[in-house]
Amino acid sequence: MSTSHLPLNALRAFEAAARLGSMSAAATELGVTHGAVSRQIKALEDRFGLPLFERHPRAIVATREGAQLASDVAEAFERLQIAVSRVQPGPLTLSCSATIMMRWLIPRLPKFKTANPSSDLRLNISFGDADFVHDEISLAIRTTMYRPPPSAIAETVIQEEIGPVCNPDYAARLGCSQLDDLIHARILVNATRPNAWSEWAMAAGRPDLRLAPHEIYGHFYLVIQAAAVGLGFALAPFILVEDEIRSGHLVAPFGFVVGPHNLQLWMASHQSNRPDLKAATNWLRSELRSVRANR
Amino acid sequence: MSTSHLPLNALRAFEAAARLGSMSAAATELGVTHGAVSRQIKALEDRFGLPLFERHPRAIVATREGAQLASDVAEAFERLQIAVSRVQPGPLTLSCSATIMMRWLIPRLPKFKTANPSSDLRLNISFGDADFVHDEISLAIRTTMYRPPPSAIAETVIQEEIGPVCNPDYAARLGCSQLDDLIHARILVNATRPNAWSEWAMAAGRPDLRLAPHEIYGHFYLVIQAAAVGLGFALAPFILVEDEIRSGHLVAPFGFVVGPHNLQLWMASHQSNRPDLKAATNWLRSELRSVRANR
DNA sequence: GTCTGATGTGATAAAAACTCACAGCAGCAA
DNA sequence: TTGCTGCTGTGAGTTTTTATCACATCAGAC
Known part of the structure; x- marks a missing residue:
């Protein structure tokens, strides 16, 4: 044939x-x-x-x-x-988790649009493995919890900084003078990162600290929301709570520490010649690098 | 899209x-x-x-x-x-030049069929570059004058032996006691191998021997045919005149020397798992290796 | 100046693909 | 058991796509 x-x-x-x-x-x-x-x-x-x-x-x-x-x-x-x-290059498609999308990327899109006015942009929510060709993804933000597919080129941008966050009133009520105070706190957990609390305890130099989960949520933004309304402590990467901490809706009484995962940009290798992809990569890289907790 | x-x-x-x-x-x-x-x-x-x-x-x-x-x-x-x-493997397709096909392969096909009775065979005449995928070629015989395409794996089988051949009466008339006698002979040339005579002179240790062509033919088998009927000397690879020399229709008064080219088998790399291809390769390899001039 | 060998296109025919509606199948639950 | 569910298979008929035919157009070749 x-x-x-x-x-x-x-x-x-x-x-x-x-x-x-x-x-x-x-x-x-x-x-x-x-x-x-x-x-x-x-x-x-x-x-x-x-x-x-x-x-x-x-x-x-x-x-x-x-x-x-x-x-x-x-x-x-x-x-x-x-x-x-x-x-026929389609729109520039950015992919990241729902939480990063909602809490970090979308708030910064106006800035991006200003910096890249000619960009035809599309957003794709997914985490973990990504099919860059089928889903026509140009650029993804991922943690090193996942490996990039062969069709993508990975570049590590920043180390993720993680820390327990909660509503300021809740922190005041609990009294947060030392890490052990957390033992009496309500611990909120994200189902997609079940080991986050013990990873944090390790990174914070207290591997012995065992914190039992009180509630498990399916999405990171639900955990953060729960913490913001005073239901307990969320363990969050700084990037996801930066704005709330600045605005005072959340506090991080124990600060942030460098966690075990890095944040990466995954670029579609077959689109690497697109000028708009290069511009977007530069912009995201620089914005992500400016995400640093004041620890 | x-x-x-x-x-x-x-x-x-x-x-x-x-x-x-x-x-x-x-x-x-x-x-x-x-x-x-x-x-x-x-x-x-x-x-x-x-x-x-x-x-x-x-x-x-x-x-x-x-x-x-x-x-x-x-x-x-x-x-x-x-x-x-x-x-859906198609028929096993063998490709070689028209001359090898006519003078060497087709006469041996009955033997091949006996050795490989279940083989569904198809022949393809071409020389030089071959598009293994488009032309659905499984196996090709080529000289090292050409490079195999990326879709093929090449295997050198034998060194080509070349020598001047002519009709026995013509040889007798001319008198062929030394190479210089060729200067008075009619030199027949194949257009696809214009340098064959000088390559041979080099291989025979007489690079100084300049032989001017008298006739140029488009196909090797025409050159051989012309030599067989007494029109002059053809410069032929032994494999193409083996049968005529055995039968006495052609003689090689100066014998054969190892020429500058090797004979190769090119196998379609994407078909390398076909059992019939393996069998055919083995058979061809062994038949080609048995082609040696009695120099 | 006409011929030639290529591509473009309107009208129409042929073929391919699709839909619809229903059948059949087996796991599942009551 | 019986009926329900979620899937795939298929006959009949329709829609869409693709192809043909016949002619137009073009510019270099002769």
């Missing part, structure tokens, strides 16, 4: 189904009905004369050949997309 | 047109009319909002963006094709 007669659309439908593990999901992604995807995949299987999926009542599982094909085809489509995006 | 909405068919038409430098040629390759290709490319240009080709009355020339896109897209399609051919 020569290049001239590759069943391109069928391969795309197949790749999506294999990646998502579902024809219906692939159909949604492609903006068609599940029947269309089913037919395309059937046609592909007929053409190859072998099954690409095992059908189970609630799921499809790629066969050995199907999995191999899907992986190879996915890489080829990824390259195609990169090729096209070079000709 | 996300992967889900890449204009795959238009990109394929565009890639073919860019590669062939002509929409009509692309249309032929794709098995459609030139109008279809013209429309696809137009649609692509409209979509990107920029011209991909400069139109000239007799030719199209890719713009800077077009050339970049074509090259990237070509690589992606090449990967797609490799991915598909892994699932």
Whole structure:
């Protein structure tokens, strides 16, 4: 089968189904009905004369050949997309966690827009692994808790500084003269960083300090919000509470210490020639470097 | 533009047109009319909002963006094709020059078929550069006059042995007691190896021997045929005249010497797991190694 | 000046892809 | 068991895309 007669659309439908593990999901992604995807995949299987999926009542599982094909085809489509995006660069897409987005990036966007008036910007909320090609991400802020994917170039920008923060009245009520006072405090925890408190205790030179969690929240900004209204202590990176501390809504009676993680910028390597990406990288790098607790 | 909405068919038409430098040629390759290709490319240009080709009355020339896109897209399609051919291996395709094909490979095919009865074989005539992916070539015989493409793994099999050959009556008439007798002979030349005679003179230890060509032929087998009917001396690799020398239709009064080129096998790297390719490679390697002049 | 070999395009035909609606399947819960 | 759910498969019919055909246009070649 020569290049001239590759069943391109069928391969795309197949790749999506294999990646998502579902024809219906692939159909949604492609903006068609599940029947269309089913037919395309059937046609592909007929053409190859072998099954690409095992059908189970609630799921499809790629066969050995199907999995191999899907992986190879996915890489080829990824390259195609990169090729096209070079000709048609989309908006500059910044990705970071919901919390950094809400508490740090969005408040600074007007400044960014002023500094980069011609930038066509789009925001993407995600944390951890990022698919730079599929999600068309240009630039991401991540911690070294995660490794950059092969399609991205990582650059460490700053060490994360972490510390316990709470409502000023709560701090006054509790009395915060020494770290051990925290034992009597309500400890608020973020589910995505379950070890944060013990990491902090280690960094603060008190690895013996065992603090039992009172509440666990799914998002960092919920933890911070809870702390701000006096429900206890959140353990927060300075970058996420900088504004509240300046405004007096939060206090950090024990200051901040350098934690075990670094903040990185991940740049889409296939977009590294975009001038707007370079500008945005420079701007973010410099803004992030100015985030330092007054410890 | 996300992967889900890449204009795959238009990109394929565009890639073919860019590669062939002509929409009509692309249309032929794709098995459609030139109008279809013209429309696809137009649609692509409209979509990107920029011209991909400069139109000239007799030719199209890719713009800077077009050339970049074509090259990237070509690589992606090449990967797609490799991915598909892994699932659907086509026939085992052997490529060599017309002369090796006619005079060496085809006479030995019955032997090959006996040794590899299950092989589905296809022959491809070409020399010099080979596009292993597009032409679906599995294995090629080439000389070191050419470099293997990145998609192929080269293995040197044997040193080419070259020598002047002619019709036995012609040799008798001329009298061939020493190399200088060639000065009075009619020298036949193959256009694809214009330096062969001087390379041979060098290899034979007589770099001073200048032999003026009398006739130039476009194909090696024409040169050999001309020599066989008594029109003069051909300078031939032993592998191409082995059978004629055995049968007495040609003689090599000055024997053969190791020439400047090696014979190589080029294997399609993306097919290296095919068992039939391994078998064919082994068979060809061993048959080629048995080609040695009795010098 | 005409011919030639290429591409562009309007109208129309063919093919491909898609939708819809329903069927079938097996896990799950009552 | 029985019905419910979430998925995939498929016949019939429709929509959309793509291709063809026939002709137009262009500028260099002869």
